[in-house]
Amino acid sequence: MSDGKTIPTLDDVARAAGVSTATVSRCLNTPDRVVEKTRTKVLAVVEALGYTPNFGARAMAAKRTYTIGAIIPTMENAIFARGLQAFQEALHARGYTLLVSSTGYQAEVEAEQIRALVARGADGLLLIGRARDPSIYAFLRNRSVATLIAWTFEAGSQQPAVGFDNHAAMKALASAVIDQGHRRIGLISGTLDGNDRATARHAGIRDALTEHGLDPDDLPVIETSYEVENGGAAFETLMQRTPRPTAIMCGNDVLAVGAMKRARDMGLRVPEDVSITGFDDIELARIVTPELTTMRVPHQEMGRRAAEELVNLLEGTSPGAVIELDCALKLRGSLGPPPS
Amino acid sequence: MSDGKTIPTLDDVARAAGVSTATVSRCLNTPDRVVEKTRTKVLAVVEALGYTPNFGARAMAAKRTYTIGAIIPTMENAIFARGLQAFQEALHARGYTLLVSSTGYQAEVEAEQIRALVARGADGLLLIGRARDPSIYAFLRNRSVATLIAWTFEAGSQQPAVGFDNHAAMKALASAVIDQGHRRIGLISGTLDGNDRATARHAGIRDALTEHGLDPDDLPVIETSYEVENGGAAFETLMQRTPRPTAIMCGNDVLAVGAMKRARDMGLRVPEDVSITGFDDIELARIVTPELTTMRVPHQEMGRRAAEELVNLLEGTSPGAVIELDCALKLRGSLGPPPS
DNA sequence: GCATAAAATGTAAGCGCTTGCATTTTGCAT
DNA sequence: ATGCAAAATGCAAGCGCTTACATTTTATGC
Structure with a gap:
């Protein structure tokens, strides 16, 4: 139809249709x-002209973009994928578009991304976790x-929030481990600083220990970033302690x-020689053998509700609620009684 | 500093600094x-005013957004995650921002997303695979x-492209399977239509069979979407055939x-009772036991080069090249000789 | 048919920024 | 000091759209 390189504007449509731009x-x-x-x-x-409204112009005139930004720590593993997918679908149904970016767990990068998304006119933002510089919240409020x-x-x-109680959930999981008879437990935690x-998960385990009459200071903790390889390395380190832990709890499924995997490589049987637990219940948890005992986080519901x-x-429509969702303990093959 | 709700504009800065907006x-x-x-x-x-340029206004005036859009089939599994991560990092280094959206393998959704990203002023687009309606390419050229x-x-x-030869890669993998002695092979493929x-991977296997003097029409194929669960179901179906296949090749690692997993549930040992192969070599491939024989796709390099x-x-700077990257066969535990 | 309210449409003023061109400053050679 | 080119800055015209307000059309009740 159109004869070349010109991008049709509202004006072109108006002229061709014989009405004003306002009507179009x-x-x-x-x-x-x-x-x-x-x-x-x-x-x-x-239709004939193949007209598409110019987003920038629209945003500027309407001061509304129907865009929501989500800033997550990482896309590399599946932790946030499912929740985000649900978030995106629910948003789409309401006529909004989702823009995603990731920070690699770096606070400065997050701050930068927040500014970028706000500059892009995001009407709203989804952020993971509460810990961040107050100036960021001030900025967001101001804008x-x-x-x-x-x-x-x-x-x-x-702050309006949709989440779950990381502390209570991990405490419940730890109690289950202790109830199996474990007394020497190790923790492979995600990086604690700024997370x-x-x-909260770390504190949850400590509380469970205390409540069962154990000394939380006996809990060896290795902090590392959330990567499969790091989980393996941390595991090996923890298992070299004397006396050896009988259960290793991990900050997440990854x-x-x-x-x-490292246990297998070291010739240790799970759960006969050592029990292992995760957190999140992502798909991975059911893929491995034995299946992983973990805490199921209602990712999809969280995304939808968010x-x-x-x-x-x-x-x-709403003043902004604080919504708590429930997690569910998933007892699977990777947790058993300690070796006798 | 500022006293409230007003968002500072270029004008505010200019006035406060005693210069013109052009200078700012x-x-x-x-x-x-x-x-x-x-x-x-x-x-x-x-700095003092906390000024952030308005993206829409800037885009409209400059006709340039320094934004690149990427449209991928899915974020749900890790297939595209790593490549995209590298893509994003390389883009960032060049001063560009990445916007990602996913289509769930639906062509109409993809068309919609392309329009949305173009309307948002994306300077460039990364698309997965070549198969799509010509009108889309016309639209993109026009814009x-x-x-x-x-x-x-x-x-x-x-079309400028950075990719690998799916056909040749899968053919090489199939040849490796045949060389192990397998004669009854089954394929669990991703949905072929529009992908x-x-x-190409399907055709690659058929060619390998032909080349080895086998009849490609004897290859049973189950098409399904890329989900773990579907892989399991398809596997079970294929294994019910008589005579039973001795090797199941899959369209990807997922x-x-x-x-x-299903093999294990059915009491079949891999690779003693049945060999299984994947494609992609995502992290998952090395997590499972035995490790998966698969074709390594250079995701990171592909993202970077793209x-x-x-x-x-x-x-x-460049007229747009067509770049081919090499895949690498990864022979691991999941492939063995057929049961005798 | 006519007055009047309601619905439909048009007019035009921005939204905040970039940039070509005009104007002013500056730096230097004379 | 003076003149002149180059550098720095300012001016103002858009970019494509939305929307308050003004105007025209249509429908309604007598």
């Missing part, structure tokens, strides 16, 4: 404010960007899988 | 066109959006892992 705009944004006959005609022209925090929950928080989820809440928040 | 703009974009003294003063004001195709390679193609990678090529292309 209304056909696209508030179709019910335009009489059917006009609308049909305009939309036909839109009136609706912000929701996910993957974590804390009763006292005033409130990892910190680390746990790394630990399991989308709903965030949209409500920025559309002013 | 130049301080930000072409600092060497501004004398040092002015620049220092302006940047101080920028002069630099487009690069990845994950696939075909000598004749005129040129899956189609399907293969599903097959391995970023370089795409930037060169849209900056006019």
Whole structure:
């Protein structure tokens, strides 16, 4: 139809349809404010010209982008994938577009990404965890960007959030391990600094130990970033201690899988020689042999609810709630009684 | 510093610094066109006011966004994660921002996403695979959006691309299987329709069979979407055939892992009772027991090279090359001789 | 048919930024 | 000091869209 390189604008459509640009705009944004006959005609022209509204111009004029940004620590492993997928689907259903970026667990990168997304006109932001510089929250408030925090929950928080209680969940898992008879437990934790989820999980184990009359200071902890390989290395280090731990708890499933693989390489049987637990219950947990005992995090529901809440928040429908979701203990083959 | 809800604009900065908006703009974009003294003063004001340029306005005025869009079939599993990560890093180093969206392997969704990214002003696009409606390519050309195709390679193609030869790679893998002595092979393929990678891999196996004097029409094929669970189900179906296949080749590692898990559940030993192969060599391949025989795809390099090529292309540095990368056969425990 | 309210459409003022061109400053050679 | 080219800065016209407000058309009740 069109004869070359010119990108059609609203103006072109208006001229071709013999109406004003306002009418064309209304056909696209508030179709019910335009009489059917006009609308049909305009939309036909839109189609014929292959018109696509210019996003930047629209954002500038409307001060609204229908865009939500999500900033996650990493895309490399599956921890956030499923939740984000659900988030994205729910958003799409509400007419919003999702922009994702990752930080590699680096606070400065996150700050940069937040600015970038805000500059891009994101109407709302999904952030993982609560721990970050107050100036960031101030900035977000100042720019009136609706912000929701996910993957974590804390009763006292005033920030709108959809999450789960990392502390309680890990405590429950640790209790299950202790109930199996384990007394010498080791922890392979994700990096604690600046990661409130990892910190809460660590504290959860310590509390469980205390509650069962064990000394939390006896818990050896190795901190490492969330990669399979690191889980393996940490496992090997922990198993060299005397007396040897009978159970290794891991900050997430990825680390746990790394630990399991290394156990196999070291000729240790799981769970006969050593029990291993994870956290998250991602797909991986059921792929390995034996299947991994872990804490199931309701990723999909979290993503879905987060989308709903965030949209409500920025559309002013809701004042912003703090929602807690439940985790579920998944007892599987990787946890057994300690060797006798 | 600032007293409330107003978002500072270029104008505010200009006024506060006692210069024109043009000068402020130049301080930000072409600092060497501004004398040092002015620049220092302006940047101080920028800092003090917490000014962030409005992306939409900038895009509209400059017709350039320094944004690259990538549209991948799925984020759910790790197939594209690593390559994308490398792509993103290389892009970042060149001063570009990456926007990612996924399609769930649905062509219409992809078309929609392409339009959305173009409307958002993406300077360039990374697309997976070549198979798509010509009108999409026409649209992209018309809008002069630099487009690069990845994950696939075909000598004749005129579209700039960075990829590997799916056909040859799978043929090599199939030859390795046949060389082990397997004569009854089954294939669990990803959905073929609209997926040129899956189609090429399928054809590669058939060619290998032919070349070894076997009838490619004897190859039972189950098509399914790339999910662990589906790999398992397909495996079970294939193994119910008489005579039973001695080797199951899979369209990717995710399907293969599903097959391995199901084999275990069915009481079949790998590779003693049945051999299984994958494709991609994602992390998963080395996590399972036994480790998976698969074809290593140079994801990271592909991402990196794609970023370089795409930037060169849209900056006019390069006319757009077609680059082929090599895959590497990874023979591991999951492939053995057929049971005798 | 006519007045009047309601619905549909048009007019035009921005939104915040970049950039070609005009103007002012500066640096230097004379 | 003076003149002149080069460097620095300012001016102002858009970029493509939305939307308050003004105007025109249509529908309604008598």
